[in-house]
Amino acid sequence: MTVNQTSPTVSPPRQEAAAPPSGKPLARKAKKSAYPYWFYLPAAAIYAALFLLPTFASFIFSFTRWTIFDATFIGFGNFIQFFQEPALVTGLRNTIVYAAVTSVLKVVLGMLCGILLTSNIIARGFLRSVLFFPVLLSTIGVGIMFSVLMDPTKGLINQVLGVVGIQGPAWLADPAWALLSVALVDVWKGVGLATVIYIAGIVSIPQEFFEAARVDGAGSLKTFWNITMPLARPATTTVIILSLIGGLRSFDLIWAMTQGGPGFASDVIASVIYKQYQAGFYGLSTAGNVVLFLIVTAVILPLSILLNRKEVEQ
């Protein structure tokens, strides 16, 4: 920021708003740091002890049959067994469906709410708080609350639907609905964060663009397609990446609401792994975590590069 202020011009702020992570920070990095490198040591020690070491150990243990009391090396046995797991196919499919459904809904609803909450409506501040509120709640609490609300016969949701003459589905108890029900709750809980990101993105679009469009006779739909959508792209990228990562390794909400059930209908990779851990198959579940780590990396890394590159090209 200080760099910008030394050479004030009229136009730069708006360029920056559209594409914040451009070349400037990289250029600055080349300068010599004011602090000696050993300042990093405490953080590095903590990082190594609490993250690198266990991560490395888990790569080793994933090649063993591990009972806590002893470990036998079995090569790729755990990985072979993990991929033969009957619940894995369902789990993999469910993970992808869950991640896709939650990110799409968060993008769409987040953008709509973002636009609504940046326009001049009554009680805007209040509505923003209300929308953001679920983000602050404990995921487990939300899960327990919704599993009560979603009870097929005694739950509030189906009773309300019943009043208006709709027979609601058995949400969490129906294998066809279970995963979707949890995904909807995830969206309810997460859309507030997506909205806040969009609000920030939309507010940073200079008003002049909208004024110019209005002068040129663009309707609100056209303004949305040609100005808001493209210029809020960094926000979209952030929301997609955050919710995809969240969706791919989602566990807590699913565990609180269905524990992967009924049967395996809402099992995701993380819950399959957790069940293996609970069963005492420590080596197998560690192998599963290594696989999950690779999958998340394989999905997110290219996606993040792709989305960020397009952003720069703009």
Add this chain to the structure above:
Amino acid sequence: MRERLSTVLESSDRRNPSETLKRSKRVAALEPNFQEAGLGIRKNHAAFVGAAATLALALTGCAGGGGAATGGKTTLSFLVDNADATVAAAQELAKEFTAANPDIVVDVQTRPGGSDGDNAVKTKLATGDMADVFLYNSGSLFQQISPEQNLVAVTDQPYMSGVSDSFKPVVTVNGQAYGVPFGSGMAGGVLYNKKVYSKLGLSVPKTWADFIANSQKIKDSGVTPIIQSYKDTWTSQLFVLGDFANVAKSEPNFAADYTANKAKYATDTAAIKGFQHQEEAAKASLFNKDFASATYAQGLDMLANGDGAQYPMLTMGLAGIQASNPDKLNDIGFFPLPGDSATSNVATVWLPGGVYIPKSSKHVSEAEKFQAFIASKEGCDAQTKAAGVTGPYLVKDCTLPSDAPAAVQDMLPFFNDPAKNSPALEFLSPVKGPSLEQFTVLVGTQQADAQKAAQLYDEDIKKQAQQLNLPGWN
């Protein structure tokens, strides 16, 4: 979830709305007597709601582990699961033991139940941080804590002669016994409402065909014939686990062949019956309408109130009914899950958990005194006083009070005659697949047929056997 069936018990205060919430997350108070009675049926975990409290207790437990001598007195730490009934029984035992041995104080510590508890026990044993005495399952789960490596053998202690011969094998490895029984035995079969039965003029079924015929009559009268409660997944396993006595009667070698990788659920005509029976009952729509979302607590309520007539369950369900509907307790009866033949009407029984001493204990001789107390008539009476009675004790001198509930009276003839019962498979074999409850839910909700579920279960068993490094599985 792989908790033991036995650990789950109904919470006592059913009318308190916050309890309803908790219950939906399976916070179940435990039946005193059936503590972690291993009964490999796996139930769902202690609730998240309860988790904070549990954690706090567990942490306190860690801090106090090991025991300490203070002012000439020895403090013996005693780790038990956190079910209300277990804790009550353990505290009463501790109190009466100290009254008899004034220089030994027993400090009761708790850990979570179910698979979280399994992992806590394994971790404490592996790190040498285990309490001086601890309660854990007998049977297949006991095999998984490497007893020879971790526990003090008590085979030759004089008090072991007072322990029932049917209990010793489930705490024995290579000829060495390691524990004494805590709590009482139970049976897995059908809890039924006697009032519904007498109103419809039904008699206790001796064959599966009779059971289905009874169920149809009950259905025609407008009452739910068979209660199922798949919100608490572990409750779905009874059709399979409770049928084992019938399997054992028709194929006495099944347990040995199964352990040696020679008999499979999917291909054994007797063993697959449990899955087939569940499928048949599901297809005939004999379950309560909300079977997929009902909880264990709701299931017991339905049974006690006569909204449902029959609930395949462990007799530890009686403790739940005693807590929630004490006035209805004697309306409930018990019969074993019937098989094909009326002549072999046998019950599957579960043995209680054991109390063990880890090698890391610094007070082994005091701990053995405590074991001796638990395995005595005074020990049983202390448990009965604290937690009531839901089945026979596995200590020779112990007797049941004459006012034991009706269903306990129903189960005693089966329990007392070895020809009329068989221990559940998990007490005859170290192998029990951890995911059975998911497969039985698949069958009950008709997402898979019996054959498919049995095949999946065989795969699950294979993983467990390999983990235990058993011969014949690699």
